[in-house]
Amino acid sequence: MQIRTREFVPRATFALHDPNLQRALAKAADGFIGKRAKAIAEVPEFEALREAASARKDEILSELDLWLERFEARVRAVGGQVHWARDAEEARAIVLALCRRAGARTVAKGKSMVSEEIGLNEALAADGLEVIETDLGEYIVQLAKEPPSHIIAPAVHKTKEQVAELFAEHHGGPPKTTVPELVTEARLQLRRKFFRTDVGITGANFLIAETGASVIVTNEGNGDLTQSLARVHIVTAGIEKVVPTLEDATLFLRLLARSATGQDSETYTTYSMGPRRADDPDGPQEYHVVLVDNGRSRMLGGPWRPMLRCIRCGACMNHCPVYGAIGGHAYGWVYPGPMGSVLTPLFVGLDTAYDLPNACTLNGRCGEVCPVKIPLPDLIREVRHAQQRDGLHPPAEQRAKALWRRAAERPALYHGLERLAVRLLATLGRKGRIRRMAGLHAWTDARDLPAPSGRTFLELWHAKGRDE
């Protein structure tokens, strides 16, 4: 996927003024937050599950090499193959070679964030393969020639009317008006494609060392048709996805569905272990797992390790006010929202993704909802520190900070300036709010600035001391 993180500011500005997007986002945020809250209220053990999951994941990560080796051995034992890819380019080359070897012409895909990360679709299409996204949301954005804007709801930025127009354009016929009609239309279109697929590519929510299984969860059943009807099943997964046992997968699955869609489980949870057995009447003849590093091993060392606990549930972005205002596309790459503000700079570069962590308001909601207790606000701050250490902050900001520092080192001057500022700002306020302010339009267009009372904290404090 093309990296457009440098366009964050113009894209965010554009998003704020796109009425369709704003409508879609408002609807989505309400739905996601409410459903999750309801699902969690039913489970008094939720906090205990979070604790256990976060501790377990740390344990696994500290022995990651061991679990990956065991996973590989079990995949071989069930008749499959594991391929290791150091980076995106290698991962693409491996998948492409597997498709060529199978003489494939059509590739069906279940939803996979790693395949977005490694830019798989473009590479397959460039090789002349027909690539069909089968998750309804992914199918919609594929038709629209857009990247997904949310990790679990790829087409969350589209309204029903936009989907109807898109379908009419690609499938013919008049635009449909209801959701059931749209879903049925996609079902019929994709049904025929599933049955002529050569290779089925899925992601993996988990890999299980004990059995060599890759686990996918879906609500539509598309990932299952993808892998059951193809001749070759290829799984693309990050190396951090491995867990030791079936019981471990269960622990994380209890958190995943509730955090992602507010359901107590998704409709389909599938453990796939190898190709079809000798007497099986259906299923793929080959099973491959492509383990993708692409910078993950580096994250194991240093402060970023907790980020590898992420189970890609999307709760952090659903609760993020910045994501809620600008949507996923503004972030300019595969991973949006809070998790993306940490991951994207680490994957594509602290400078290339400079704006992402700096757009954060550090309100802390993401960290509070993360099912594996990733300290997202701390990590976002850590990314900013790293950017500062590398001297990446823009010159204007550096000059402003230097100026501020010089003032702050002279208390008398600082307090004098402060007294001046609060008095000035107080005159701009109407009923305690500042609705417009020169030089800060971008900010005040969207919300009011609370007006100060006209006296500084220190003045008030001293006054209070005198009174008592």
Added chain:
Amino acid sequence: MNEPDPLDPTLAARRRDTVLGAIRRNLGRDAAPPAPEFPLPPVHPRITVPDEDLVERWRRRWEARGGTSALVPTKASAVEHLIAWCREHDLPPPTHAARPLLELPWPADWPLDPGPAGIDTQSAVSLAFAGIAEVGNLAFLSGPESPVTHLFVPDNHFILLDAAAIVRHFEDVWQRLRQHLGTSDADWRERLPRTINFVAGPSRTGDVEQTIQLGAHGPRRVHVVIFSE
């Protein structure tokens, strides 16, 4: 010059060593620690399932997800129930079934095929390996007797479930699986099916404006017949 083949075993081994090496370096150690035998399944927190009737709880959860269910006295009586159900709901009779179900007293005009489902398959009958009361899921094992396509291709899916196979938690399924597959002289993992499938009601999607719609790619209607022998 030809491009190197990414599937070449020497190259593949080098890539593997690099990735594992990078992991170890970043974890701050030289080689993998000696591998002990597979640890016992860890014990993690579970979701409390009150000590109520598990069948009752399973049905409540299942139906909350848009599935339907019925209780019948015996496995054989499931046939009569399904005949009536299909008539009542105007559904096409099943054309495919899991092999172990072929021995049931099906009507003569319901010829059932134990082979995989095809693009025109409208309706199939399967046998569940377990039901999970915790959340109203069903578990299936794929195999020569139970094609996995039966679960996902038909519009209508009928499932027979033994009341005694309804367990409390997912962990109970794993324990059953280990017992079911293991033999006195072989590890259970030698006999793993290609897939273990958990199903919770009809296929659904929320991808258009978060509006839940049933029947995305998999079955639109899933009806479970619970029997006790």
